[in-house]
Amino acid sequence: MEEAERLADEVGLGAVSLAALAERLGVKVPSLYKHVDGLPALHRLIEARSKLELADVMGRATVGRARDDALDGLAAAYRDWATRHPGRYEATVRAPAPDDEASLAASERAVGIMFDALAGYGLSGDDAVDATRSFRAAIHGFIALEAVGGFGMPRDVDRTFERLVAALRLSLNEWARVAV
């Protein structure tokens, strides 16, 4: 699994093949079936494990912090981990298969941490859900576009990220007040 995840980070999740993994492990392809139940199963395992890892990172970034402080830590840790592990990050974005218990639980844990971190802004009910979704969408969109090389213009990407986080800070502080 560790080698598979390293591979994913190097070549992208979609390019993780049994052939490439076997090659790296110095083993023939069919041997892998003694450890993993085929390629889709390998992808699902990477998915579940990566979600747990990301949840962990987010958890560590937010303990003992609240509001803007938690928001900043969360955003920074999330982007940092995603940037250093692009293949694993791709995997975390996939919706779990309905029968994949491990991935379902890991997804829930990750979203839960984000939700709790933002709840510090005094949000509840639909407000809290909307805020969590919006925060996740903004950060994920940024990371996805960055990963794919979507920011062509000659402007420091880190700076832009700071601006985006500042905008989120502003919005979250006003969230409950601004009706829609």
Add this chain to the structure above:
Amino acid sequence: MEEAERLADEVGLGAVSLAALAERLGVKVPSLYKHVDGLPALHRLIEARSKLELADVMGRATVGRARDDALDGLAAAYRDWATRHPGRYEATVRAPAPDDEASLAASERAVGIMFDALAGYGLSGDDAVDATRSFRAAIHGFIALEAVGGFGMPRDVDRTFERLVAALRLSLNEWARVAV
């Protein structure tokens, strides 16, 4: 190309294979090589064409509008088109290959329209770049998560999108004022 794009919307861009396309067109696989230079080339063509189509949609959604009005129209049209054409939308997110003139031009046109629409907020220089990137990131992230079924909780997704756009409106109106 049209059939390929329909196929992409139905099964996802990654699942667009020459085998599947040939089957649909009632033709044998090698015959496709008389029209397209292999699978990667087909993907690049879909990419360029989809970017143009999206640019067109965005253009039509913003003519004669400015500021919040343009923002709302742009966000709604963008999400609407992306939702109705998930496969094509996937294609628009890919960074153009450095030698793919058509896709490069189409990308530029699409960002240009978005950039111009947001320039109405009186932004320039780095501010304008940051705002464009942040807007795109937020909207793209939302669409991507929505497409992948990433919003599990029982809360109306349309409502959340309205909230996200409201947050962007707020941020953009304050953009130049809020230092980072």
Add this chain to the structure above:
DNA sequence: CCATAAAGCTAATAACATTAGCCACACCTG
């Protein structure tokens, strides 16, 4: 009326995933 370009085809090759079935070795266990 024929030369040619367009668009189809079959056949062959190569990569990858998958399955079946075989083999070697370690490690208990009686």
Add this chain to the structure above:
DNA sequence: CAGGTGTGGCTAATGTTATTAGCTTTATGG
């Protein structure tokens, strides 16, 4: 110590997909 068992490797065979080479048919323009 002998034998049974499980682990983890292997080869061989099959199916799918992409790709290339080379053939055929048909429409068209000089």
